[in-house]
Amino acid sequence: MLLRIRVRLPDRPGSLGQVARTLGAAGADVVQMAVLERANGRALDDFTVSWPAGADAGRLRGGLGSVPGVDVVGVWPTAEPHGVFPDAAVIGQVAAVPERGAEILADAVPAILSADWAGLAETGPDGTAVLVHASVGGLEGAEPPALEPLRPRAFTAPDGAEYAICPMPGNGALVVSRAGAPPFHQTEVLRLEQLAGAAAAVLSAGLLRTP
Structure with a gap:
């Protein structure tokens, strides 16, 4: 299954990689990432991840919540659009x-x-x-x-x-x-x-x- 994860994080080198590594350690495979906004030293990003069906998404929230400066805005199911574009x-x-x-x-x-x-x-x-x-x-x-x-x-x-x-x-x-x-x-x-x-x-x- 696919999940969309919206996080607010520090807009500085290394923050994005730390979030991606945390998602991977929790068992999520990142398939897409989009930057929604950048302002005042903070960024709002959406990650689309592949997640085992039936697995508790609380692991994702818990893992991301332990990363300094990262706030989890939301985690919800999504579907993959047809086509590359x-x-x-x-x-x-x-x-x-x-x-x-x-x-x-x-x-x-x-x-x-x-x-x-x-x-x-x-x-x-x-x-x-x-x-x-x-x-x-x-x-x-x-x-x-x-x-x-x-x-x-x-x-x-x-x-x-x-x-x-x-x-x-x-x-x-x-x-x-x-x-x-x-x-x-x-x-x-x-x-x-x-x-x-x-x-x-x-x-x-x-x-x-x-x-």
Whole structure:
């Protein structure tokens, strides 16, 4: 199984290697790492690791917590996106099957952003929204939390679930959710916005297959 681990650590030489060695000593195999932010001598990094199914992830928290200056922000399950460059692969799939382009995007986003599910929501004149399509884990026809203001952003719902949203053409929005995980970082919201923008541009530009 794959886990996403978000840690805050000192932004100095050797800190990253120490975290990687600690993960390895605990039995995790690092398959990906991303820097989310660097400021005031601290960095916020996401590690994707391969972890034995059923093993207690507490070993990871305990090991990382013993490293001076390292704070564990969150550990949660994730899935491996398809392709070496998943963002580009998704846009290619959107162009290949344009009649399902928006749904393909929503179905692919959870793996890309380590989320539980994603969906397409339509908003009405009164501001209420309903999911007209949901990926595995979501519930089509359900009402997501209030999406206003409808702009790229992240927020925490009253039930504690984390959300990221991005407007789609028309009165729609791309909604992404996860529970038991840290809030969506601004870089994740930006990635969602770029994916939605690229998909919309491909479809509106008529870059579709000819019969």
